[in-house]
Amino acid sequence: MDNLIAISEVSRRSGVAASALRFYEELGLITSQRSGAGHRRYPRAVLRRVAFIVFAQRIGMSLDEVAAELAKLPEGRGPEGEDWSQLSGAWTARIDERIAELQRLRVGLTACIGCGCLSLDRCQLANPGDRAARFGPGPRHWIGAPRTINLTPS
Amino acid sequence: MDNLIAISEVSRRSGVAASALRFYEELGLITSQRSGAGHRRYPRAVLRRVAFIVFAQRIGMSLDEVAAELAKLPEGRGPEGEDWSQLSGAWTARIDERIAELQRLRVGLTACIGCGCLSLDRCQLANPGDRAARFGPGPRHWIGAPRTINLTPS
DNA sequence: ATACAAGTTCAAGTGAACTTGAAGTCAAGA
DNA sequence: TCTTGACTTCAAGTTCACTTGAACTTGTAT
Numbered sequence: 465m466d467n468l469i470a471i472s473e474v475s476r477r478s479g480v481a482a483s484a485l486r487f488y489e490e491l492g493l494i495t496s497q498r499s500g501a502g503h504r505r506y507p508r509a510v511l512r513r514v515a516f517i518v519f520a521q522r523i524g525m526s527l528d529e530v531a532a533e534l535a536k537l538p539e540g541r542g543p544e545g546e547d548w549s550q551l552s553g554a555w556t557a558r559i560d561e562r563i564a565e566l567q568r569l570r571v572g573l574t575a576c577i578g579c580g581c582l583s584l585d586r587c588q589l590a591n592p593g594d595r596a597a598r599f600g601p602g603p604r605h606w607i608g609a610p611r612t613i614n615l616t617p618s
Numbered sequence: 619m620d621n622l623i624a625i626s627e628v629s630r631r632s633g634v635a636a637s638a639l640r641f642y643e644e645l646g647l648i649t650s651q652r653s654g655a656g657h658r659r660y661p662r663a664v665l666r667r668v669a670f671i672v673f674a675q676r677i678g679m680s681l682d683e684v685a686a687e688l689a690k691l692p693e694g695r696g697p698e699g700e701d702w703s704q705l706s707g708a709w710t711a712r713i714d715e716r717i718a719e720l721q722r723l724r725v726g727l728t729a730c731i732g733c734g735c736l737s738l739d740r741c742q743l744a745n746p747g748d749r750a751a752r753f754g755p756g757p758r759h760w761i762g763a764p765r766t767i768n769l770t771p772s
Numbered sequence: 773a774t775a776c777a778a779g780t781t782c783a784a785g786t787g788a789a790c791t792t793g794a795a796g797t798c799a800a801g802a
Numbered sequence: 803t804c805t806t807g808a809c810t811t812c813a814a815g816t817t818c819a820c821t822t823g824a825a826c827t828t829g830t831a832t
Contacts, residue, residue, distance in 0.1 A: 781824100792816090
C-alpha cells in the first residue's frame with residue numbers, strides 16, 4: 465500500500481525495540497514523518513539505516529560515531545551503492561584491527577601459560593603499542609580502547 | 619624489604635587507578651591487609667590478579683564474570699601454573715568465538731556491498747545464531763553478544 | 773610546629789544506551 | 803457506548819565500571 469511503515473513494524477522487522485527507535489530518532493539517527501494522529505511513519509529506507517546502526521554497534525562503534533557516519537549520507541536515505549561501500553571500507557579496517565588485537569591476545573595468552581609471567585610491567589601483552597594515559601572520568605574509556613590500555617603510565 | 623606493597627605502587631605498576639583498585643577490593647576481586655595506619659598493603663601476588671582482571675576485560679568479560687573465575691582460585695592467590703592454564707583455556711575459546719563473529723561480519727559486510735541488501739529481517743548477518751529477544755533493561759545487553767566487547771574507535 | 777603527601781571512608785556523580793512508567797490521544801471493533 | 807490496542811510525550815530509572823569530592827587521619831620532612 466503506502467510505503468510508510470509504523471514504528472511497530474520497524475521494530476518487528478529490525479528486532480530493535482520501539483523505545484530504542486524513538487531514542488535513535490531523538491539523537492537524529494533516523495527521521496520520520498507523522499500520520500494524522502501524530503504517529504511516526506517511517507519511509508522504508510529507515511530499515512537500512514537501522515541495519516547500519518545495528519551492524520555498526522556490533523563492530524563496536526558508539527552511537528556518536530554512527531551519527532557522524534550517517535551524517536555523510538544524503539538526507540533521509542539509508543546507505544546504498546557507493547555510499548555503502550565507502551562506509552563499509554572503514555568498517556572492514558576496523559574489524560581487522562580488532563581481530564588482530566584479539567589474535568595478539570590469544571597468542572600472548574598461550575605464551576604466558578608457558579612462561580608463567582603475567583606481571584603487568586613486563587608483559588608485552590599488557591602493553592600493546594601505545595602507552596597513552598587514560599583520559600577523563602567515566603567508565604572504561606580506555607579499555608578495549610579509545611586506543612589503549614595504559615598499563616604503565618610513565 | 620617487606621613483600622607487601624602500597625596501593626600507589628600497585629597502581630603505578632598496573633596502570634590501574636587507585637580508586638579502581640579500591641573498587642575491585644570492594645567487589646572482592648582482590649584483598650589486602652592493613653598497615654598500622656589503616657592503609658592497604660597488598661601482597662605482591664595482587665599484581666597477577668589485577669593483570670588477570672585487565673586481560674579479562676580486554677577480551678570482553680564483565681567484572682562479575684571475572685569474579686566468578688577468580689573465585690575458583692585458592693584464597694588470595696593470583697593465577698599461576700595449573701590454575702592459569704585452566705582459566706586461559708576458557709579465554710581462548712572466548713576469543714576464538716569473538717574472532718569468528720567478527721570474521722562473519724567482515725565477510726558479510728563485503729557480501730552486502732555486492733548484493734545491496736541489508737534488510738535486517740533477511741540478512742544472516744544481523745541475526746547471528748541467536749535471535750533471542752533482548753533481555754532485561756539496561757544497556758546493550760544483547761549487542762556484541764551476552765557479553766559486550768568494547769571495540770576501539772581509532 | 774607546621775606543612776605536605778599519601779592514605780582512608782562514604783556518598784554521589786558520570787556516560788552510554790536504553791527502558792520503564794505515568795498520563796494522555798485516537799481509531800476501530802463488539 | 804465502551805473497550806482495546808497502538809501510539810504519543812516526558813521524566814526518571816537502570817547497568818556497568820568507575821571517578822570525584824568532601825572530610826578526616828598518619829607519617830615524614832622542614
